[in-house]
Amino acid sequence: MMQMGELHGGSRMLSAWELLGQSGSFWLPPPAATSADVVDSVFQLILAVCTVFFVLIVGLMVLFVIMYRRRDGVEASDSPSHNTALEIMWTAVPVAISMVIFYYGFKGYLDLRTPPLNAYEVQVFAQKWSWTFQYPNGVVSEELHVPVDRPVRVVLSSQDVIHSFFVPAFRIKMDAVPGRYNQTWFQARTEGKFDIYCAEYCGSSDKDSQGHSSMLSKVVVHAPGEFENWLEDQANVVKRLPPAQAGEELYKRYGCAACHSTDGSARTGPSFKGIWGETHEFSNSTPTKVDENYLRESILEPMKKIRSGFQGVMPTFQGRFKNDQEIRAIIEFIKSLK
Numbered sequence: 465m466m467q468m469g470e471l472h473g474g475s476r477m478l479s480a481w482e483l484l485g486q487s488g489s490f491w492l493p494p495p496a497a498t499s500a501d502v503v504d505s506v507f508q509l510i511l512a513v514c515t516v517f518f519v520l521i522v523g524l525m526v527l528f529v530i531m532y533r534r535r536d537g538v539e540a541s542d543s544p545s546h547n548t549a550l551e552i553m554w555t556a557v558p559v560a561i562s563m564v565i566f567y568y569g570f571k572g573y574l575d576l577r578t579p580p581l582n583a584y585e586v587q588v589f590a591q592k593w594s595w596t597f598q599y600p601n602g603v604v605s606e607e608l609h610v611p612v613d614r615p616v617r618v619v620l621s622s623q624d625v626i627h628s629f630f631v632p633a634f635r636i637k638m639d640a641v642p643g644r645y646n647q648t649w650f651q652a653r654t655e656g657k658f659d660i661y662c663a664e665y666c667g668s669s670d671k672d673s674q675g676h677s678s679m680l681s682k683v684v685v686h687a688p689g690e691f692e693n694w695l696e697d698q699a700n701v702v703k704r705l706p707p708a709q710a711g712e713e714l715y716k717r718y719g720c721a722a723c724h725s726t727d728g729s730a731r732t733g734p735s736f737k738g739i740w741g742e743t744h745e746f747s748n749s750t751p752t753k754v755d756e757n758y759l760r761e762s763i764l765e766p767m768k769k770i771r772s773g774f775q776g777v778m779p780t781f782q783g784r785f786k787n788d789q790e791i792r793a794i795i796e797f798i799k800s801l802k
Contacts, residue, residue, distance in 0.1 A: 502572035503635035579649035590627035594719030623779030628664035711797025
């Protein structure tokens with residue numbers, strides 16, 4: 465089994481279990497992060513133990529059924545009361561195997577729960593039904609972008625209910641819980657895109673197909689040097705694009721698309737199409753015209769006015785935007801949807 469420094473990316477010889485898992489298996493996708501090694505090793509160990517005992521027990525059952533089946537003219541004999549040596553063996557062997565599995569599993573768990581001190585940190589926000597990722601320079605994206613061969617610590621929080629951040633190729637899974645922060649970490653060793661799922665049922669919408677099963681995203685692992693270029697380019701979205709186009713980009717990044725369509729169809733929230741200038745009715749307030757002030761208030765204080773026919777489930781985006789220019793860009797995008 466690997467030591468802590470080995471898990472954190474040092475050069476070393478691969479074990480037989482790790483070599484077996486390099487290309488994946490029938491049970492598991494190819495391991496794309498160092499965290500997969502310890503998980504796959506314990507999994508393969510448990511699978512091997514289960515397979516051996518399954519074959520042994522079922523094989524003996526079949527053998528005994530054949531050898532000791534009832535025969536005509538043969539009287540049944542009393543079975544022995546007990547066999548001390550046999551009972552000690554079938555108690556001691558499983559205990560010993562369980563202790564070995566516990567040792568490797570617990571040691572691997574401690575490694576997976578202890579991120580390196582130099583890990584790059586990304587904030588992960590979960591909400592019905594999307595993931596949002598925020599980087600130290602304030603950039604926000606709807607996909608998780610990371611550099612290859614560098615440890616990354618993700619800090620998870622939820623805006624509403626319990627969600628679970630799950631990346632099968634990295635063998636990591638951690639809950640995002642309302643009112644607290646959880647963390648996990650990984651070090652991707654393969655460039656490419658890898659699926660992110662929510663592994664905790666978090667509800668569904670009665671207005672469309674949006675819900676737990678559609679809470680999907682990707683981890684995008686960049687080649688050396690490309691991540692820094694991507695981060696710098698994304699930081700200037702408001703400057704490099706016209707306001708409406710920048711707003712459309714931010715509408716996707718911040719997860720607005722999970723609840724608000726742009727084609728007129730109702731989802732968990734009302735569609736953005738054609739609402740500019742209309743007067744809307746609310747279940748907890750007087751009718752209001754859709755203008756800049758109303759849209760800004762709806763983004764920062766969504767519970768203040770709840771649109772009639774919809775539930776008040778939108779989380780606040782207070783503190784999520786880099787500056788007022790991003791809010792203004794989203795407003796310009798909504799104004800353009802005529």
